[in-house]
Amino acid sequence: MTNKEVLSLNIMGKSISIACPPEDKPGLEAAAELLNNDIESIPDKSNALILASLNLAFKQMTQPSATAINPKTEAAIEKLSIQIEKALS
Numbered sequence: 001m002t003n004k005e006v007l008s009l010n011i012m013g014k015s016i017s018i019a020c021p022p023e024d025k026p027g028l029e030a031a032a033e034l035l036n037n038d039i040e041s042i043p044d045k046s047n048a049l050i051l052a053s054l055n056l057a058f059k060q061m062t063q064p065s066a067t068a069i070n071p072k073t074e075a076a077i078e079k080l081s082i083q084i085e086k087a088l089s
Contacts, residue, residue, distance in 0.1 A: 016087040
């Protein structure tokens with residue numbers, strides 16, 4: 001069984017807490033920072049989260065060195081996305 005720790009993140013000025021394995025914390029913190037940086041660059045804040053997510057996904061798909069995301073990472077991204085959506089609602 002994997003130990004989980006609570007990680008507090010700030011996305012678009014809203015605090016969210018998620019449970020994650022300790023080894024995933026640095027990557028999730030970096031991902032939150034990357035997402036916030038993308039959001040800050042978008043003038044239309046009403047759709048900023050959607051547009052930033054789309055932009056990051058597009059960059060991932062179109063980079064020459066892009067590789068397929070493993071299922072564990074994909075599941076973690078999906079879970080984080082759901083938690084962010086709930087926190088922003």
